[in-house]
Amino acid sequence: MEAYSNKKPAIPQGWLRVLLFMILYLGILLTLSVTVFLFIKSNGSHSETKPTANPGLMYVSFIINAVVSLLLVWAFRKLIDRKSIFSLGFEFDKQGSHAVVGFFTALLILCVGTLILYFSKNLQWIDVHLSANDLFISFGLMVIVSFYEELVFRGYILNNLLESFGKWPALLVSAFLFALAHGANPGYSIIAFINIFLAGILLGVNYIYTKNLWFAILLHFSWNFFQGPILGYEVSGLNLQSLFQHEIHGSDWFTGGKFGFEGSVLASLLYLLAIAGLTLAYRHNFSPDDKNPDPTTI
Numbered sequence: 001m002e003a004y005s006n007k008k009p010a011i012p013q014g015w016l017r018v019l020l021f022m023i024l025y026l027g028i029l030l031t032l033s034v035t036v037f038l039f040i041k042s043n044g045s046h047s048e049t050k051p052t053a054n055p056g057l058m059y060v061s062f063i064i065n066a067v068v069s070l071l072l073v074w075a076f077r078k079l080i081d082r083k084s085i086f087s088l089g090f091e092f093d094k095q096g097s098h099a100v101v102g103f104f105t106a107l108l109i110l111c112v113g114t115l116i117l118y119f120s121k122n123l124q125w126i127d128v129h130l131s132a133n134d135l136f137i138s139f140g141l142m143v144i145v146s147f148y149e150e151l152v153f154r155g156y157i158l159n160n161l162l163e164s165f166g167k168w169p170a171l172l173v174s175a176f177l178f179a180l181a182h183g184a185n186p187g188y189s190i191i192a193f194i195n196i197f198l199a200g201i202l203l204g205v206n207y208i209y210t211k212n213l214w215f216a217i218l219l220h221f222s223w224n225f226f227q228g229p230i231l232g233y234e235v236s237g238l239n240l241q242s243l244f245q246h247e248i249h250g251s252d253w254f255t256g257g258k259f260g261f262e263g264s265v266l267a268s269l270l271y272l273l274a275i276a277g278l279t280l281a282y283r284h285n286f287s288p289d290d291k292n293p294d295p296t297t298i
Helices: 012-043 053-079 097-120 132-161 167-181 190-204 214-228 265-285
Strands: 123-129 244-249
Touching: 012 053, 012 132, 012 167, 053 097, 053 132, 097 123, 097 265, 132 167, 132 190, 132 214, 167 190, 190 214, 190 265
Parallel strands: none
Antiparallel strands: 123 244
């Protein structure tokens, strides 16, 4: 990292670097999405209820998105920011406890929400589908998705916004961009937008204090993997093969409908509780002026 230590960014304003990055990033993703849609349509797939009718194609598209994200972040970090991509927050030393907190935060929200839906008779378990191959593929897919989305939105975008704004304004803007980027997902609604926005805050609340990505990566992975491949909800509108299979009854605003659990007001409430709890913990253990806080204090 020494080669980057004395270099100033080619564009001084962090917010402007983010703006240029997002224009290019969303433009590329939109082009890829249209290409995939046209390919599916040309091959005779007309399913409206199963957005993953061709899972192989979906997995390939996610891998392409991951490669594009990695290359774009690397190029911007090297040529525009003039810093190492590893400086975005990949150091694991003393961050293990944060990663564990992130993993179990997502699991706790999903378990509480699922129990509420079950005991309110809005969710009924109907089957178990045990396939090691499906679980392995889904596990790998969720690792890829959580890594590249966190690299982009918490790593590059939030990191650069923190150079231009205070902690919370930077976090709110990055969460808004995170929600905006999911706008093309099946079943997207105003509640889904609000919840993806809240998820962006939850994913970034650790980063504004630690500048480290492992909390967010593990939380993101845990949320996606247990929500879809394990518990059987749609993942941001995407239907994946799951271990436990269920039927959902009741209003979409309460259950999430076809967008999955994260499209429900129940998820909104649990997100807000988690954000409040973590914020209180971080504000108590980190000095506002501490540039390099000790993560072992939490």
